[in-house]
Amino acid sequence: MRHAVRRLLAVALAIGLGTACGDQIRLPAQGVVIADTLIAYALTGSDVSYPTALNVRDLVTVRATGLFNYEVGFDINGAGQAVLYPMSLLAAPEANVRKVGLRTVAGMFEDLTSAPRDGYVYDEPLTVDPGETVAIEAATPCQYPYPQVIFGKLVVDSVNVATRAIHFRAVADPSCGFRSLVPGELPRN
Numbered sequence: 001m002r003h004a005v006r007r008l009l010a011v012a013l014a015i016g017l018g019t020a021c022g023d024q025i026r027l028p029a030q031g032v033v034i035a036d037t038l039i040a041y042a043l044t045g046s047d048v049s050y051p052t053a054l055n056v057r058d059l060v061t062v063r064a065t066g067l068f069n070y071e072v073g074f075d076i077n078g079a080g081q082a083v084l085y086p087m088s089l090l091a092a093p094e095a096n097v098r099k100v101g102l103r104t105v106a107g108m109f110e111d112l113t114s115a116p117r118d119g120y121v122y123d124e125p126l127t128v129d130p131g132e133t134v135a136i137e138a139a140t141p142c143q144y145p146y147p148q149v150i151f152g153k154l155v156v157d158s159v160n161v162a163t164r165a166i167h168f169r170a171v172a173d174p175s176c177g178f179r180s181l182v183p184g185e186l187p188r189n
Contacts, residue, residue, distance in 0.1 A: 029175035032185060033173045041165055045076075056136055068087060071098070072087070084125060100122065102135070113182050130159065132156065134153060150172065151179050
């Protein structure tokens, strides 16, 4: 009897710790994975009314402003490449902004079906060429007990230096803590 009670307590503790550590096996997803084709404009040399950043959760382009309703800002360097900026690099050092990480991923955009677990860079801009896949990890407020993070990916299709436009495709999993990057899928874990 004593061993059965110990086993039951060990199982209950394991389940509790799994939930506390962000294991969403038993938590439902909050929505399906979304995808879209978008255009953002360079932070430099564009009209101030143009969208220059990406709001990952809603998968829309917005202006990079002090409202910080975005995660990634866009620019174009002298070589005509897209440069992606995590939100913290566009804020004053004393601003309390959410942590956003970026990383390139080898392979085709469509082949990335689950967000990587590591390798994100949070404090440097990322320069990408057309066709390079970028994974995004973005801290965001989420209802307890969900992990406070969402994931997405993007690929730059083209950069138009003359119009300062960056054409790209993006996918986002709006479900906190889930890593699915398959459009239309209701994430399972």
